[in-house]
Amino acid sequence: MAVAKVSERWAAMSLVPKEEVGLLVDGLARHYQVIGPKQKGKAFVLEKLASGQELRLDYQTSILPPRKALIRPRETMFSFHDNQVETVQDAGPQVLFGLHPCDVHALTLLDQVFSLEYEDPYYAARRQQTYVVALNCTTVGENCFCYLMGTGPTLRDGYDLLLTDLGNEYLVEVGSDAGEELLRHLSLRPAPRVRVVEKEKRLDQVRRQFRQQMEVTEMREVLAGSYNHPAWRELAKDCLGCGNCTMVCPTCFCFQVKDQLELDLNHGQRVREWDSCLLWDYSLVALGHNFRPQLETRLKQRLYHKLYYYEDQIGTPGCVGCGRCVTNCPAGIHPLEVVARLKGE
Amino acid sequence: MSGKPKIAVYKLSSCAGCQLEFLNLEPVLLDVVGALDISYFVMAKRDNAPGPYDIGFVEGAVTCGEEIAKLKAARRDCKTLVALGSCACFGGLPSIKNWEPQREVEARVYSELWAIHSTKAYGIDQYVPVDAYLRGCPIDKGELVELIKNCLLGAAPAWRFPAVCTECKIKENVCLLIYENKPCMGPVTAAGCGALCPTYGKPCEGCRGPAHDANAPSLARIFGDLGLNAADVTRYFRKYAGTTPAFQEGAEAL
Ligand code: SF4
Ligand code: SF4
Ligand code: SF4
Ligand code: SF4
Ligand code: SF4
Numbered sequence: 001m002a003v004a005k006v007s008e009r010w011a012a013m014s015l016v017p018k019e020e021v022g023l024l025v026d027g028l029a030r031h032y033q034v035i036g037p038k039q040k041g042k043a044f045v046l047e048k049l050a051s052g053q054e055l056r057l058d059y060q061t062s063i064l065p066p067r068k069a070l071i072r073p074r075e076t077m078f079s080f081h082d083n084q085v086e087t088v089q090d091a092g093p094q095v096l097f098g099l100h101p102c103d104v105h106a107l108t109l110l111d112q113v114f115s116l117e118y119e120d121p122y123y124a125a126r127r128q129q130t131y132v133v134a135l136n137c138t139t140v141g142e143n144c145f146c147y148l149m150g151t152g153p154t155l156r157d158g159y160d161l162l163l164t165d166l167g168n169e170y171l172v173e174v175g176s177d178a179g180e181e182l183l184r185h186l187s188l189r190p191a192p193r194v195r196v197v198e199k200e201k202r203l204d205q206v207r208r209q210f211r212q213q214m215e216v217t218e219m220r221e222v223l224a225g226s227y228n229h230p231a232w233r234e235l236a237k238d239c240l241g242c243g244n245c246t247m248v249c250p251t252c253f254c255f256q257v258k259d260q261l262e263l264d265l266n267h268g269q270r271v272r273e274w275d276s277c278l279l280w281d282y283s284l285v286a287l288g289h290n291f292r293p294q295l296e297t298r299l300k301q302r303l304y305h306k307l308y309y310y311e312d313q314i315g316t317p318g319c320v321g322c323g324r325c326v327t328n329c330p331a332g333i334h335p336l337e338v339v340a341r342l343k344g345e
Numbered sequence: 346m347s348g349k350p351k352i353a354v355y356k357l358s359s360c361a362g363c364q365l366e367f368l369n370l371e372p373v374l375l376d377v378v379g380a381l382d383i384s385y386f387v388m389a390k391r392d393n394a395p396g397p398y399d400i401g402f403v404e405g406a407v408t409c410g411e412e413i414a415k416l417k418a419a420r421r422d423c424k425t426l427v428a429l430g431s432c433a434c435f436g437g438l439p440s441i442k443n444w445e446p447q448r449e450v451e452a453r454v455y456s457e458l459w460a461i462h463s464t465k466a467y468g469i470d471q472y473v474p475v476d477a478y479l480r481g482c483p484i485d486k487g488e489l490v491e492l493i494k495n496c497l498l499g500a501a502p503a504w505r506f507p508a509v510c511t512e513c514k515i516k517e518n519v520c521l522l523i524y525e526n527k528p529c530m531g532p533v534t535a536a537g538c539g540a541l542c543p544t545y546g547k548p549c550e551g552c553r554g555p556a557h558d559a560n561a562p563s564l565a566r567i568f569g570d571l572g573l574n575a576a577d578v579t580r581y582f583r584k585y586a587g588t589t590p591a592f593q594e595g596a597e598a599l
Contacts, residue, residue: 040517040519041519041524042519042524042525043519043524045517063514063517063518063519063520064514064517073514073515074515237560237562237563238563238566239560239563240508240532240533240559240560240563240564241508241556241558241559241560242507242508242510242511242531242532242533242556243507243508243510243511243514244510244514244520244532247510247511247514247515248514258503261494261498263373263376263377263380263490263493263494263497264376265494265497265498273515274511274515276507276511279505279507279511279557280507280557280558281505281507281557293558295558295560327523328514328520328523330520330522330523330532330564330567331563331567
């Protein structure tokens with residue numbers, strides 16, 4: 001996964017016609033499991049692509065974020081019987097194809113989270129064999145606010161290959177040795193200089209589609225002084241505590257661990273599942289104490305974690321502005337609107 | 346428990362769908378039968394042994410005096426008493442009759458009213474202490490097996506009841522509330538069914554009763570915004586668990 005800054009390396013650029021991008025997937029699928037956007041009803045999901053024909057690079061966002069390919073919503077850690085333990089490790093080489101810049105940023109955040117104090121061996125094993133083919137955004141979704149968070153709509157690093165839509169073809173840039181390795185499986189034609197200029201022109205147009213509502217530093221200042229703001233109580237009247245916002249968030253990393261026994265009470269598995277700070281018993285501890293029994297404090301925990309505590313933990317905000325929590329919140333709670341309300345707007 | 350625990354399955358006012366889930370336990374049915382002594386289960390066997398029993402499963406809501414007596418006897422006979430299904434947990438479907446005068450409800454179904462002495466439909470914990478609850482209409486077989494294992498271990502099941510949405514998202518379903526504007530009870534209903542209905546494209550009906558710390562009034566307002574009138578919203582919250590404080594709040598929110 002060795003990620004090198006593009007500026008530090010020779011960036012090879014090539015072109016692939018739009019109608020052939022599926023063949024790219026098929027080429028990679030001979031060596032890797034390729035996970036990319038495909039349609040599901042009125043939405044899109046990142047899933048294993050059976051063939052390049054399923055690929056939908058015109059997707060705006062996926063229901064679940066790419067982290068599901070690194071720490072699964074539900075996974076077995078090990079199985080046990082008669083005092084014996086067998087570790088389950090199902091990592092294999094995989095390509096995450098067509099990730100948007102916000103989601104690539106989210107992965108680099110998770111890389112830090114899962115290696116900060118303790119390395120998570122399950123995450124690490126999968127991550128080591130994961131290659132990222134990113135896709136610069138040339139259209140902006142209605143809930144996207146990456147530009148504000150500094151995580152999009154274009155990408156500088158964190159990818160192995162990077163695609164940009166140039167109309168009838170994609171520009172392909174190499175971001176790492178692994179990316180070069182990926183290209184070796186494919187035959188692409190080199191890009192002339194004018195197409196690279198074309199890329200910058202298009203991306204400038206995309207950036208102009210964003211309204212810059214607030215600076216990240218200002219968000220932090222507002223939150224620093226708002227823990228007891230009365231708006232929280234009002235927001236908690238609307239919040240359902242359903243946990244949708246955290247399930248779909250690309251930077252959420254909480255999980256619960258439990259043991260599941262077979263009926264013989266001898267064989268079993270230890271499994272882990274995604275958890276959410278919005279849920280009542282997330283902060284329930286032994287002997288029955290609950291640190292956040294009120295929904296208001298749980299709603300605060302989520303937004304403070306994304307926009308404040310995360311920065312204390314790893315130096316960058318935990319929100320990459322992907323907008324998934326906004327799209328999926330039945331109560332229409334939007335992180336930026338919350339901050340604006342706390343600011344008194 | 347020495348030897349195989351003796352179990353009993355009782356029926357009050359119900360459709361027998363939850364008892365049926367016992368018999369639907371294949372492929373583990375034989376293991377379950379091997380681990381338990383099914384002493385009393387009228388729907389499943391001809392010879393039924395008298396109590397006492399180790400675990401009693403009571404299906405159905407309590408809807409008349411005779412059932413109260415039957416339930417109290419079951420409580421006396423069983424060390425552990427389990428409410429089997431939403432009717433036994435909080436009244437379930439029969440409890441939709443609780444919001445009108447009982448005589449009017451009876452008159453709609455029966456002609457010989459002198460022979461009918463029904464009460465409002467309640468879950469069994471209205472009358473006796475209950476040790477464990479298996480929610481759902483019908484119950485979830487996985488949870489039933491989990492509970493049996495926990496009884497064998499002598500441990501309380503470590504169950505959590507967040508919203509159905511959590512399981513729905515893990516299945517990566519396209520949200521019916523968000524994408525289809527359909528009134529889905531998932532955000533306030535207790536998970537455990539694996540988001541069964543939304544996975545098949547049907548909004549959650551709330552059969553498992555309220556999720557932990559559910560915010561029913563907010564969902565009621567969201568349903569109102571979808572265009573449902575107050576009476577419809579009330580019916581949504583009373584369909585299975587209108588007797589619970591959380592859904593009562595939802596029923597009265599608009
Ligand atoms: S913020 Fe929205 S999605 Fe998150 S728990 Fe509250 S209602 Fe659910
Ligand atoms: S908080 Fe919302 S917008 Fe920010 S990264 Fe998470 S899901 Fe995306
Ligand atoms: S938030 Fe930005 S990077 Fe993410 S999908 Fe939207 S435009 Fe693209
Ligand atoms: S379909 Fe229903 S249960 Fe599923 S996420 Fe949407 S509201 Fe929740
Ligand atoms: S989705 Fe809702 S109605 Fe359907 S089984 Fe689950 S709790 Fe019951």
